[in-house]
Amino acid sequence: MREINEKSLSIVKEKALIMRREVIKMLGEAGSGHTGGSLSPADIVSCLYFWEMNIDAERPDWENRDRFVLSKGHAAPLLYAALAEKGFFPREWLSTLRKIGSPLQGHPDMRKLPGVEASTGSLGQGISWAVGMALAGKIDKRDYRVYVLLGDGEIQEGMVWEAVMAAAHYKLDNLMAFVDYNGLQIDGKIKEVMSPEPIADKFRAFGWEVLQIDGHDYQQIIASLNIGREVKGRPTVAVARTVKGKGCSFIENQVDWHGRAPNKEEVEKALAELQAEQDAAEIKR
Amino acid sequence: METQATRDAYGKALVELGRLHEDIVVLDADLSKSTKTAEFARAFPERFFNAGIAEQNMMGMAAGLAAAGKKVFASSFAVFATGRAFEQVRNSIAYGNLNVKICATHSGITVGEDGGSHQSVEDIALMRSIPNMCVVVPADGPSVRKALFSLYAREGPAYLRLGRPSVPVIYGEDSDFEVGKGIELKNGRDASLIACGIMVNEALRAAEVLAAEGIDVSVIDMHTIKPIDKGLIVKKARETGAILCLEEHTVLGGLGSAVCEVVCEYCPVPVRRIGLNDVFGQSGSPDELLQHYGLTVDHIVQNIRSLVKNR
Numbered sequence: 001m002r003e004i005n006e007k008s009l010s011i012v013k014e015k016a017l018i019m020r021r022e023v024i025k026m027l028g029e030a031g032s033g034h035t036g037g038s039l040s041p042a043d044i045v046s047c048l049y050f051w052e053m054n055i056d057a058e059r060p061d062w063e064n065r066d067r068f069v070l071s072k073g074h075a076a077p078l079l080y081a082a083l084a085e086k087g088f089f090p091r092e093w094l095s096t097l098r099k100i101g102s103p104l105q106g107h108p109d110m111r112k113l114p115g116v117e118a119s120t121g122s123l124g125q126g127i128s129w130a131v132g133m134a135l136a137g138k139i140d141k142r143d144y145r146v147y148v149l150l151g152d153g154e155i156q157e158g159m160v161w162e163a164v165m166a167a168a169h170y171k172l173d174n175l176m177a178f179v180d181y182n183g184l185q186i187d188g189k190i191k192e193v194m195s196p197e198p199i200a201d202k203f204r205a206f207g208w209e210v211l212q213i214d215g216h217d218y219q220q221i222i223a224s225l226n227i228g229r230e231v232k233g234r235p236t237v238a239v240a241r242t243v244k245g246k247g248c249s250f251i252e253n254q255v256d257w258h259g260r261a262p263n264k265e266e267v268e269k270a271l272a273e274l275q276a277e278q279d280a281a282e283i284k285r
Numbered sequence: 286m287e288t289q290a291t292r293d294a295y296g297k298a299l300v301e302l303g304r305l306h307e308d309i310v311v312l313d314a315d316l317s318k319s320t321k322t323a324e325f326a327r328a329f330p331e332r333f334f335n336a337g338i339a340e341q342n343m344m345g346m347a348a349g350l351a352a353a354g355k356k357v358f359a360s361s362f363a364v365f366a367t368g369r370a371f372e373q374v375r376n377s378i379a380y381g382n383l384n385v386k387i388c389a390t391h392s393g394i395t396v397g398e399d400g401g402s403h404q405s406v407e408d409i410a411l412m413r414s415i416p417n418m419c420v421v422v423p424a425d426g427p428s429v430r431k432a433l434f435s436l437y438a439r440e441g442p443a444y445l446r447l448g449r450p451s452v453p454v455i456y457g458e459d460s461d462f463e464v465g466k467g468i469e470l471k472n473g474r475d476a477s478l479i480a481c482g483i484m485v486n487e488a489l490r491a492a493e494v495l496a497a498e499g500i501d502v503s504v505i506d507m508h509t510i511k512p513i514d515k516g517l518i519v520k521k522a523r524e525t526g527a528i529l530c531l532e533e534h535t536v537l538g539g540l541g542s543a544v545c546e547v548v549c550e551y552c553p554v555p556v557r558r559i560g561l562n563d564v565f566g567q568s569g570s571p572d573e574l575l576q577h578y579g580l581t582v583d584h585i586v587q588n589i590r591s592l593v594k595n596r
Contacts, residue, residue, distance in 0.1 A: 063354070067353075069349075109380075109381075110352070110381050111381055111382060117352065118348070118349070118352060118377075118381075119376070119377070119381045121376075122372060122376040122377075124341075125345050125348075125373060125376060125377045127345070128341070128342045128344070128345020128346050128348070128349065128373070128377070129345055129346075129348050129349035129352065129377060130349060131342070131345070131346050131349060132345065132346035132347060132348060132349020132350040132351075132352070132353065133349040133350070133352060133353045134349075135310075135334065135346065135349070135350060136310075136349070136350050136354065136355055137353070139310065139331065139332065139355075140353075158341075159339075159341040159342055159345065159373070162336075162337075162339035162341060162342035163342045163345065163346075165337070165339070165342075166336060166337070166339070166342055166346065169337075170334070
């Protein structure tokens with residue numbers, strides 16, 4: 001089991017803050033996009049890209065790389081921020097998000113941008129890709145792992161449960177899912193629109209190893225990754241409680257911020273808040 | 286006359302192909318005995334995965350396997366493979382131009398007794414509309430084998446349309462079959478029959494009847510609906526001045542439509558289409574259904590007579 005030391009911990013924290021800032025800047029520049037759901041899983045994605053995953057920006061097609069599938073593809077800005085920070089493409093590209101001719105499409109396009117493992121965005125489909133990738137790993141006896149991030153609204157798609165069934169059936173212990181459990185979807189609270197509860201019990205009933213964590217607590221995220229790597233014979237899911245819009249007070253838990261981008265003033269306000277958070281962290285250090 | 290179901294030819298060719306190429310993975314959705322992928326499953330159990338009755342996830346898994354370097358052949362009945370999982374085929378497979386070959390059996394009305402719910406009459410139209418997708422409708426068993434080998438070597442997604450019943454074998458082992466190139470089976474000057482799938486043999490039979498009446502028609506096996514062989518269509522339009530399209534599919538959006546698109550744009554001549562006229566199928570024996578919906582030699586002959594007379 002890999003324990004995270006202070007230095008690594010401060011790196012994933014710092015990267016999460018950088019990514020949140022980039023998300024705000026990108027969306028402000030683009031003028032449209034999904035703000036709330038790009039911010040809520042930033043801590044999870046930071047732990048994956050800057051702690052857990054064995055990837056190499058110099059070799060995006062390296063056969064034994066770990067793979068991350070953003071099943072909730074509308075959080076594309078967060079994925080792009082992670083990939084740019086990791087060095088898969090120049091950071092300047094981020095400002096082209098959603099613009100014509102840009103490799104940074106509104107939803108991820110694997111054929112346009114290095115580091116994108118799957119063209120996702122139509123909800124429910126990414127987890128099936130992840131199952132296929134994990135199966136390929138088993139066939140080829142490779143030891144790479146596949147990570148997939150689902151939205152909590154997304155799991156209303158019936159296809160997700162077809163994939164969840166298949167992953168357990170094929171005993172894919174090289175697969176780990178995260179559910180970004182922020183409780184909101186476009187039309188309101190997930191419990192009011194179409195409740196997927198009880199989420200953990202459902203995965204458990206399908207034969208998965210189920211962990212329930214705070215998706216903003218790095219120690220818990222890292223611990224879930226450690227457990228996921230140890231579990232044999234079945235896939236693991238971490239149902240991660242998150243705050244939609246996390247890090248920007250006026251965006252947090254506001255359903256209207258699902259599918260809207262910040263204007264110029266809102267960008268400044270959000271960046272100031274994120275900067276204050278970083279300053280506070282540095283003083284503490 | 287020797288006969289073979291195109292799905293039987295598929296099952297056999299898949300095993301042959303699997304023996305040659307280790308990167309082939311086959312998926313099915315609980316229909317492997319009917320689609321004949323069960324033969325591959327027996328030969329290569331470690332490379333066969335049954336997705337259960339879950340076509341959407343099957344197509345998604347196919348995408349993931351292809352993204353990890355596999356050449357995936359995914360099978361089900363045509364109505365489910367192209368209808369139930371349409372959006373997965375579009376977004377997960379075709380959008381990323383992935384190496385997934387959707388090989389669907391039980392297409393068209395010759396499914397027979399199972400009835401209209403299971404008779405896919407719009408699958409060619411659906412698959413043809415998706416960017417990157419190649420669409421092949423073989424006429425007989427030997428064509429299936431050649432199509433399968435070609436599609437394996439061809440980068441990107443494809444739809445191979447196969448049938449349930451035994452059909453006459455038209456080609457020998459050494460026939461020319463190239464994806465994207467129609468085959469001129471008979472060269473006549475009075476009109477052209479352009480057909481795909483089981484209608485190719487009906488076209489050949491109709492051509493004999495017409496020849497006895499002194500009407501000399503060309504017969505084209507247009508096995509690839511996309512990319513369509515524009516050159517051959519324009520050539521036949523110029524040479525014969527009248528075209529009759531034949532398909533076991535709705536006349537909306539299939540082979541007939543594809544031919545019309547080319548003819549209208551490059552060489553306008555009269556075109557007629559025989560197929561299902563915007564209706565669903567129903568239960569019955571394949572022969573009864575072909576008769577009922579006018580996919581017969583008689584109907585072809587009548588149409589050609591009036592096309593030639595009214596010119």
